[in-house]
Amino acid sequence: MAQTNRQILFMQRPKGMPNDAVFQMTETAIPELQEGEVLVRTVYLSVDPYMRGRMNDRKSYIPPFELNQPLTGGVVGQVEKSRHPEFVEGDIVAGMMDWADYSVVKGDKLNKVNTGLAPISTALGVLGMPGLTAYFGLLDIGQPKEGETVVVSGAAGAVGSIVGQIAKLKGCRVVGIAGSQEKVNYLIDELGFDGVINYKTDDVKQALKEACSDGVDVYFDNVGGDISDAVMSLINYQARIVLCGQISLYNLEKPDVGPRMQGQLLINSALMKGFIVRDYQDRFKEGISQLAEWVAQGKIGYRENIVEGLENAPDAFLGLFKGENIGKQLVKVSEVK
């Protein structure tokens, strides 16, 4: 077992798009385990857009990252040593851990990964936080009905790609918004989306109008900003807008200003609701079991974009804001033994 532990520390709060100065690799010793703790070796590290919010010193649903401390995020890892009765060496576990080779975690904050369901990396994707986010946001808030039109932005991402597929399973017409021809092809050819708009090359408003000739009943919003304004102009009576993310705004240096949406919601008796997956914590088991069934039946496909090496985690994270990934962005840090 390694005596030193590489960690990536959070060094400064970025203004606008984060750069290299935000991150610093350091080496520390692995501390002795206390009673109830588990030493986990990182196998996969998840990078997610919401982490940008934690870099700001602002009240949110999750506390800000602390300066000079390791960044933390979703990890699937393997137990190296345990002083918790429920875990033994070799177990595959998931939880919030450090951007590091190893983390010391309280056992009651860890979940065992069911290695029989699917590859363990899916515990950070389709069978983890992004899959559950898609599942509960779409079904509980969006309440899609057969024959309705569902629009999803960030459609090729870890959440959006699942949202669109669940909406198809519910009998909806699904229109995605994504940022490259490769993504457009993937969503239409492999995932069965009915239409996909390339916001980098299409006239978004015009293309949406054509793709959503019956208007928009459900909008699952991962991006915010102008793209969402365009979707909002097409909503139907009693439309549901699911606010999952606003990635286009996370790196803005000025407050986000745009057309106020209240009037549009008002004249359409429409609903807009924000959420985080934690709101549905009590129902995670239901969600994972349904998603696992759909994956096993081949009804839901997924992709992972895997970067190798802890030292590449910052670039993988920054890539999220450049629209580089299709599907779930992961960093592979070690092998399962």
Place this chain on the structure above:
Amino acid sequence: MAQTNRQILFMQRPKGMPNDAVFQMTETAIPELQEGEVLVRTVYLSVDPYMRGRMNDRKSYIPPFELNQPLTGGVVGQVEKSRHPEFVEGDIVAGMMDWADYSVVKGDKLNKVNTGLAPISTALGVLGMPGLTAYFGLLDIGQPKEGETVVVSGAAGAVGSIVGQIAKLKGCRVVGIAGSQEKVNYLIDELGFDGVINYKTDDVKQALKEACSDGVDVYFDNVGGDISDAVMSLINYQARIVLCGQISLYNLEKPDVGPRMQGQLLINSALMKGFIVRDYQDRFKEGISQLAEWVAQGKIGYRENIVEGLENAPDAFLGLFKGENIGKQLVKVSEVK
């Protein structure tokens, strides 16, 4: 019976605040009744902020007013003549009718007013559209819970004043926003609001912060704009924002621009929903019966601001945008015989 009928016609679509040129009084003959029709003499005419929206040529929940035709709105009137089996001369009825001394209406578009419940004018106020709007918007969308903080803007208006009182009945702390000292006194002294902010003289953001020290759980929004932005900055986790009206914006000549609310809704898992009272048509009976009970028990008070004379309807309407009325604004056109 009068042989001629004064009507107020809609002459031009206003840009910004409507002026006198929008309205024109005319005299016409009363047409012969067709089978199924009823001739109604206007007793009370309702002027309501939503009518401003109908003056624009824009898709909304209700079609635009037609040029050179009488304006229409809520009326309580008395049947002069009936060719509909359910109505006889002398009946007191409510429905959508012309801004006129008389309207010819299809009987199946009319409701009989239960004259035993309360003064008949209340069929346009606390026991009519505004009361039902308050009832369903607050209870169905706002879902106020005991001990929560409810903020209502346009608090002294026909809807806002009822919202605040229902919220009090549900055990909430109620903070109103209104535009004069007289309104502030009325809401606190007569209706039992816990706090009222005068948006014309107070620093709204600061005053709200002080009045809502536990944050805002429910915001019932009648006004929109900057005032709503200030409330939104104080919402709690899983807050509910009920969009009922946006009166501060109805006369804007430019598109309404402001801070986008999506981020704030997102980090608080908050809900924002527009509605119109018609969404709850199936439950009107329940609403009226509950409101009538509260009024009879003295648990809900109301005020009416009554202007005399059909010719004064345009001014009464315009007064809504100057914040002149406390409670329900009505125009009295004739006496009950």
